[in-house]
Amino acid sequence: MTYWLIKSEPDVYGIDDLKKEQVGVWDGVRNYQARNYLKSMQTGDYCFFYHSNTKPPGIAGLAKIVETMVVDPSQFDINSDYFDPKSTVDAPRWHTVKCQYVETLPELISLETLRSHFGEDELLVVKRGTRLSVIPVSFESADRLLKIGAFTTAFQPLM
DNA sequence: GCCAACGTTGGC
DNA sequence: GCCAACGTTGGC
Secondary structure (H helix, E strand, O other): OOOEEEEEHHHHHOHHOOOOOOOOEEOOOOHHHHHHHHHHOOOOOEEEEEEEOOOOOOEEEEEEEEEEEOHHHHHOOOOOOOOOOOOOOOOOOOEEEEEEEEEEEEEEHHHHHHHHHHOOOOOHHHOOOOOOOOOOOOOOHHHHHHHHHOOOOOOOOOO
């Protein structure tokens, strides 16, 4: 089991949207490094749901992977911003996951708070200039995050 | 709105 | 394969 941090702009798709849907396809990732992380996700992995490009940015809640290696449907949708003309149904370029809503934090863990607890090497999202939208989180950092935020889900973060 | 960081594109 | 130009992300 692995922990991840997944970024999204709440104006586009935030934790409230996932709560409404309960299960959502994490579509629209068009960066190979992020995609490779998505492809390595396993059912049952937890994702810290990070709100970017908002005030203040930070971790807003928690999601869980319920399906892996999902073919991102938006790559075939000519009307989508994420349409990829080089992708074919036989050889899709973009795979992703389905996430299930777990919980929303009563109080967002702001980027500022994250920076006060973690160094750049401990949690990549605090590193200036990091644009990667899917980031692995070590067990150690996940354990600390779970203590910093008011999570209600029971965890066994260290394995 | 600015701009640093950095990924991608395309000419050569 | 290099690298300049360009586009995007995302904090501030």
